[in-house]
Amino acid sequence: MNRNESRYFKTAAKMDEAFLRLIEEKDLEFITVKEICNKAGVNRSTFYLHYETIDDLLSESLEYMNGHFLDFMGQKDSAFIERISQCQKEELYLVTPKYLEKYLEYVKSNRHLFENAVKRPQVLRLDESYEKMFRFVFTPILERCQVPEENRRYLMAFYIHGIMAIITEWLKSNCEDSVEQIMSIIQQCVTHRRNQ
Template sequence: MNRSESKYFATAARMDEAFLKLLEKKDFTYITVKEICEKAGVNRSTFYLHYETVSDLLAESARYIIDQFVEAMPHDTAEFMSQIQTRPLEELYLITPEYLTPYLNYIKKHRRIFRTTLEQASVLGMNDAYLSLNRHVFIPILNRYHVPLPNQKYMMPFYINGIMGIVNEWLKENCEDSIEHMISVIQVCIPGHQFEESQR
């Protein structure tokens, strides 16, 4: 990366940081380009060099937060994915407290941006991230559980949208219910025996 590229990305990072700080204090719909520029110490033309709209900045900030979440996960994601075919089946049941606790903790810590991205999901086109997750993680897991192929395309959207629906409601309530309670709700809604029965 040359010096001009480094400066470009450093400026974008300042605007990301300014936006996230503003989002902690006010709703997304009330944040203006002017405020972002003032807080980041850049002019409007610099903002529009990087983004067309504040929604574009939101999308980039959301991706940054998600990337940070993946880095913060206590499990080696790459190792997990490479071992899907050999891991014991009970380790592939991804709604255990071991997997859900860090996930829910991170959402609670960054609840304002997660709530905003959920509210703006149609604008941001975040479904691509879920489709990628579905293709690379969940489908291989369903194969290990011998879930019939015709059923897979229906099951994973059901589970993913179900979990996201629960999380969305939790975010609307500012994550007031405990993480332990939320894990119990998710486990009641998505019982593991459905996967176990697929093996028979």
């Protein structure tokens, strides 16, 4: 990476961080490009070199935040996939308490960004996120569980959309219920379907 590319990415990171701080203070509808630039210490023209709209910045900020989430989880994709291929079949849960708790804590601590993303699913690009998750995480689990290939996308749509519906309801209440309670509800739903 040359010096200009490095500067470009550092500036983008500054705007991501500024945006994430602003979204903790107010709803997306009330955030202006001027406020983002002031908080990031960049010119308005710099913003438009990087993004066309604030929704573009929201989308990038979610990717930026997801990178931080992977750091928070302390896990690399390859290690996770290797564990899926080597662990006992009884350990293959699509939603494990260990990861679910960390995910819910992360959602709660970044709830304003998630609330705004849920209001704008096209910006969040959920379909792309699900496809990646499906390919890298769920497909190996479903293969090991010998779920027929033609049934996999339906099964995963059920799990993912169901979990996201619960999280969306939780966000609507400003995450008032405890992480443990939401985790218990999700596990009840997942366990109930798995045992039938």
